[in-house]
Amino acid sequence: MPGHELDETDHHLLRLLQADGRRTFSEMAPEVGLSVAAVKRRVDRMRESGVITGFTVQVDHAKLGWGIEAFTELRYAGTTSVKEILASASRTPEVQAVFTIAGDLDALVHMRVRDINHLQEVIDRLRGSGKVIGTRTLMVLGSWTRDD
């Protein structure tokens, strides 16, 4: 149920909000060639239809002392349900995101830790908790994210 198709103006508004999520309606209105009220109605509509799921602040985690980022691939025992996988991984506070995966492995976990010792400890915790039968960790040296 797509509700409404988005037109080019909606996409323009999304781009503006992706670059600065606190941009005001008054600021965006002239950029898209509409009145303030029309901009607000479009953003409200995208919120209601679920296209916009929220707004958030972007943080430099390294400056908060979480300098190391890693991905760990997890293999689970054959009897483990997706629900269990998500539950056990999300219980670990260092885990930022969990992706369940098609194919020979079962989950890819994105985590942030303070240092190498901490990384070791979290991996051990993941291996110990539940039905994990194998892991492979990729330590992130650098990253680039599309500036939407």
Added chain:
Amino acid sequence: MPGHELDETDHHLLRLLQADGRRTFSEMAPEVGLSVAAVKRRVDRMRESGVITGFTVQVDHAKLGWGIEAFTELRYAGTTSVKEILASASRTPEVQAVFTIAGDLDALVHMRVRDINHLQEVIDRLRGSGKVIGTRTLMVLGSWTRDD
């Protein structure tokens, strides 16, 4: 150069903004027990010190027709520099993020595509462009992200 250490109030403000990046200063002020002006000054300071790198809108990409998410591990020829890796991967519009990795592989690429054919096409494009000597793709079936 950390500039300033963050106190518990700053962390509280970050949590509030992570949950809703458009929350107003007037709304946050009573929650952290400060005046509106003090809250604004703290947020401004975290922006200036680089702890806060920006604000953005969160979008449901599936509703925009980019229903498939995948991670592709890339191996590059030994002579390839990190700069080249980031450049070639970021040139592909479907790529959302590139992580350079320690160890036997060289990069992990996060991508969003419309469908399986599109995924195949993007992988071929990555393999063709530059010095990629091997890939392994993990298709995402489901995901969970910490609701900071």
Added chain:
DNA sequence: TATGAAATGTTCGAACT
């Protein structure tokens, strides 16, 4: 260095056209 209060200008939000 950090704060609160007050003054000013801006933006929002809900009418209605």
Added chain:
DNA sequence: AGTTCGAACATTTCATA
């Protein structure tokens, strides 16, 4: 989709500790 207008908000200034 635009316009209007009272309320809410942001931002600057000033005084204080």
